[in-house]
Amino acid sequence: MNSETLELVRTEYEAGKIAFESGQYRQSVQHLQKASALVERTSSLGGDVQIWLVTAYEAAGQRAEAIALCNQLTHHPHLDTRKQGRRLLYILEAPRLNTRPEWLVQIPDLTALEESEANARQTSIPPAKSSKSQRPKAEVEPVDLSQVNTKDNRFIWLALIVTVLTLGSLLLMSR
Template sequence: MTSEQAIVKSEYQAGKFAFERGKYREAVQHLEKASALVARNTRLGGEIQIWLVTAYEAAEQRQEAVALCEQLKRHPHSETSKQARRLLYILQAPQLKRPQEWLTQIPDLGALPDNDSQTRLGSDKVSKKRPSQTPVIPEPIDLSKVNTKDNRFIWVALIAIALTLAGLIWSI
């Protein structure tokens, strides 16, 4: 393996790793480097470029993703061209409007101080201002409203079992 192939593999792996960790811009950089160093018409070149399309889309670079998909539709490796056509179909689909109540707002945790021991998990210091938790006592059940009638299911089941056993014993 030449040093250029090793660089391609390491950039490709670094791009995939960054993408899987949600670092999309970093993934784009690594995948672009790997794509520039590999022959684009090879199977590995197509695979890297497909990852690059998804990284472009995740990094909100839709125009670059669509343009690369258009090129990859004519890739000599059939699996790559098929994936490019599918991705292009998804990228060009109209964006649906979602109602606000469907979305979950994630609070900005950047404003929290880093060294505050009371906000960190696993801190040895315990805050003195914790509210005392009182145990929840369930309401008592009124036994006069509980149905205690025998529904005769047990007797029917026992008779059915006894008849089955008697039939088995008799047939032996």
């Protein structure tokens, strides 16, 4: 493989990882597929690209492709790639657990937020005040100090004695 091809593979590989980490799974799959097509699949770099491609397939909802590629990776010449391929295959083939809707956290789609912020910057409209400043402040009720229990319950002395005894016994046992 010449240096131009290697540089292109690394560029596509890094672009795929960046797209994956930013949640753009379909673009990640595209970049990683390009890198995988250009790299020698039996090399260490080829194994790394394919491992990332498995995770991108799974994140993009292409589970069948991810499992098929994992099956291939279990026979990869590099030991680390084989191990990781087996681990990923084990995870992908594990049965799915039934979840209740109340167990899940819905992550809002923030793409519209990014677009609206870009539009706001272009039109130079001052940003809206945060909702914290618009809420009415809750009044704090004063505490009646006559109702507070200030009687000494000797807890500190008990804790101090237990600590000294514990340290003393540890010191004696260490000799």
